[in-house]
Amino acid sequence: MAPSPKQTERSPLLVTVTETDDPERNGNDALQESRESSQGEKKTPNMLIIFPAITIGIFLAAADSTIALVSYATISSELDALNLASWIMTAYALTLASIQPLYGKLCDIFGRKECLLAAYVLFALGCLVCGFARSIEELIAARVLQAAGGAGLGTVVSILLTGLVPLEDRGVWQAVVSVVYSLGAGLGAPLGGLLTASVGWRWAFFGQVPLCVIAIAVISVCLDGDIGRPVDSGERGAEDMLAKLRRVDFLGSASLIIMIAAFMFGLDRGSNVSWAVPETYGSFLVSGLAALWFFYVEMRVAREPILPIASTFSAELLPIYSSAFLVFFAIVALDFVLPLYYQVKDQLGPQQASLYMLPAIVGGVVSSVLTGFWMRHTGQYYWALMLVSVLQITGGIFAYLWSGPAGESTTGLIISQAVAEFGIGNSVVSGLIALISNGPSTNIAVMTAMYFAFRNLGSVLGVSVVSTVIQQTLRDILTVELQKYDNLDVGKIVDEVRKSLESLQTLDPEIAALVRRSYGQAMNKGFLLILVVSVAAAIPALKIRGGKKRRSP
Incomplete structure (x- = not known):
């Protein structure tokens, strides 16, 4: 008996697929429509x-x-661990990058609705524990x-939307989603700063729980449990939990x-302890062995790998993934460094620094x-991605x-971030x-x-690598400069100013000014690395296929 037709994730739930203007896709859409005709009506x-x-x-x-971009210095200083501040963001982004590949396959196995509800529950619990x-x-x-919930x-949600709207309208719908994403990413830092300066940073996390509860209730009642899930056969659809x-x-x-966690830990230990201690090079060794084991598992062992090697490293998809990785490496690192720059160099509080991010x-x-x-x-995603590279x-x-070579200008830095973010707003639509x-x-x-996952892995490494460069450079500069003064405990001062910005208030004004200048020099090295990565991101973008010709009206 022939198997029943298979519904794909592209099957729209609200409208009938119509022929598009792209001849390369007409065959797929026609086949999809014929498959849908035998599936019966879905609950809309x-x-x-x-x-x-x-x-x-x-x-x-x-x-x-x-959310911690502006307030991480305050949070970590309150917890007496400014030198570990990057891990407040890195831990979140690291988990996102590690778990997101799994969610794609879990959606096919357990269903979109079930995965989304589980993600909301994990996220809400995480917010409570953070607070x-x-x-x-x-x-x-x-x-x-x-982040285990945030990954889902x-x-x-993005996987769900591919089934809710037809391909020709997906750019507009993705723009709406991207506006929501941009508002969230953009308002996260200012809101975090405002709450930190007013009622305390803990409420930046507590305040998200009621929204999660509302979303869980609405989704539980209104969303079809079988929405968009492909079913290979009656037996596959009736699988038990085991x-x-x-x-x-x-x-x-x-x-x-x-693999990722060991690599990040090695970077952290290298910048905060020493590159020559066993915990640093041992972490890199573990990361390398885990990488080899991971690729072996994906190619030889896994029944349904989270990283399909053939498609991921294909000529069509690898440039898209690589470009997204590098683009988000640069922009998230920039967003991480700028609030610290404003607080150290301009001596602003988290609330004031957050306002500088509004443009x-x-x-x-x-x-x-x-x-x-x-x-x-137009359908011309290629040229949109080229504009991303130019802007970034x-x-x-x-x-x-x-931030140094042409003078220090806070206004110039605000403009630089606005220009780069204009490119990212483009990227989150055209890349997908x-x-x-x-x-x-x-x-x-x-x-x-x-x-x-590639986007968030870029974010993880962007924050961690640039933070490592800044911390290492700051330690080297201060060690040299502070030795010019008599009767100073150089090691203690270097350790304290890297842990908490509040320690600057206890220093002699001349020493405090030296520390602020040293921070500025260190962050300038971080900006240079961000520029290099931005240039590198344009290389795979040039190799992205399609999207050059204007769609016929």
């Missing part, structure tokens, strides 16, 4: 109710990726739990987490909307020059459209999850 969700509920997740996940954290270690652990909030768990690539996921928020939102309509009317390189040049246009229609969930 009320988009006026369900869309806000599911996009709350996009907003919260994006906000939490930046009650008593030490930097507890806060970092809570951020891991929070961003990924599963059979479903056997399909999950736990071994690959565990080795991926170990970048506006730039990202406007860019997302414009790009969405551009995609709908320009922003990187401004940040580097106006390029992915959907180049990838196989039967693997959209896994492809989308991998795309988000």
